Amino acid sequence: MATEQPKNPLHGITLEQIVVELEQHYGWETLASKININSFKNDPSVKSSLKFLRKTPWAREQVEQLYIRTFKQ
Template structure:
């Protein structure tokens, strides 16, 4: 692991945000049904759960990119 691995990453909007945090926040904001409509993934449409979604997204980089892009585009309110 590089020595400066833990340094701040000001140009990375997802620095310090885990994939689990992304999935939970999107699910709370949109709900599974709307999330499945916005990002067409079976892990959101068929018997969705945070655990199964994380398993799929961790091994499928293109799907993870879509979910992270939605997260960055979403305007969350303070109460979300």
């Protein structure tokens, strides 16, 4: 049974959805200028970004915060 998380703005949103929506909104170049990680700069793809973000908590936090600032306010 799923637990309700009414105060979590990312509840029900996958990391893949976050990366795809940010890339569609900003494009890789602008996204790389906002969050300085190589998976957004060098041969960017959703797959490589997800692989990096799943292993790197500080980068994932920055991506999630950018998503919240962009789409949830």
